[in-house]
Amino acid sequence: MRIVTRPDFDGIVCATLIYESENINESILWLEPSKIHNGASEIKQGDIMANLPYDKRCSKWFDHHISNQINTKFNGAFKIAPSAAQVVYEYYKTKKKLKKDFNELVKETNIIDAANLTKDMVLYPEKYPYILLSMTIKNRDKQDPPYWNKLVSFLRKKNISRIMNDFEIKKRCETVIKENKAFIDILKKNTIIYGNISVTDLRNIKNKISGNRFLTYLIFPESIASIKIRHDYKNQNIILLSIGSNIFNKCLKVNIGKLLSKYGGGGHAGAGGCSINAETADKKLNEIIKIMNQEL
Known part of the structure; x- marks a missing residue:
């Protein structure tokens, strides 16, 4: 039995909860949603998927993204919720398979994944250990998957104070x-x-760039949504779009997840992403900006 999930904080917490509830005997398969969308994933019977689009080959599936909602029968649970971890937690608590109390962890995951943040949390994440920890999760190179696995192990066994005292963390x-x-x-x-719409174009910056995406809304408070454009670090022919509604200026009427599902991506009502070919990136970007500005 294997866990298949996404390498973000919500996916890591999902893996933590599933490990505590099931007899997992294989290493975690970490996948980005695009791998499911384009059929490049090796899903098999016995897999428990979480925080990813549904694949009929899996044995259990958990998710909360509106763009991933399905009408077919499946084992597991789907619910529009603040996080996929919340869906997993409720499922296994009902089944009485969880022996430990993960209320705090799931509560904090809900805040992070639903972007239910204050301006202070955005400006000073170092004051909020779970938020800061979530920002350490990257998908850049070969050093990252061992770190994701380490966090799953730590979250199962240690409290947040001990976790934050680890040297690597x-x-x-x-x-x-x-x-x-x-x-x-x-x-x-x-x-x-x-x-x-604020559009941050990072395609001409060669170095790998990372930073708190919510800072955009404090620097450009007049914007109702943001779009970040960058090359895929592993494939320069692919452009990654990350789109979010302003969490402090909630005027956007477009459902971002549903909009991006038309471009091979998906997400929540208020945030999502997609991968597009570099040759058609500008054309599709202009289409998306036009749609978002029209729906005001």
């Missing part, structure tokens, strides 16, 4: 704080406002 947290400070300048230099 401390170093990653320090890097996140530095990156966030540098990201403010990057946003100011590479963002243009189109109507009411």
Whole structure:
């Protein structure tokens, strides 16, 4: 039996809860949603999928993204909820398979995944350990998957204070704080406002860039949504679009997840992403901006 999930904080917490509830005897398969959408995944019977689009080959599936909702019967649970971890937690608590109390962990995951953040949380994540920890999760190179697995193990066994005292985690947290400070300048230099949408184009920046995406809404408070454009680190022919509604200026009427499902992506009502071919990126980007600005 194997866990198949996404390498973000919600996916890591899902894996933590499933490990505590099932007899898992294989390593976690970490996948981005695009691998499911384009059929490039090796899903098999016995797999328990979470925080990803449905694949009929799996034995159990858990999710909460509106763009992934299905009408066919399946084992597991789907619910529009603040996080996929919430869906997993409710399922296994009802089955009485969880012996430990993960209320705090799931509550914090809900805040993070639903972007139910205050301005203080965005500006000073170092004051909020779960938020800062979630920002250490990257998908850049070969060093990352062992780190994701480490976090799953730690979240099963340790409280947040002990986790944050780990040497590697401390170093990653320090890097996140530095990156966030540098990201403010990057946003100011590479963002243009189109109507009411802020568009940050990072395609011409060669170095791998990371930073708190919610800072955009404090720098450009007049925007009702943001679009971040960058190359896929592993394939320069692919452009990644990350779109979110302004969590402090909630005027966007477009369901982002449903909109991006038309472009091979998906997500929540208020946030989502998709991968598009570099040759058609500008055309599709303009289409998306036009749709988002029209629905005001």
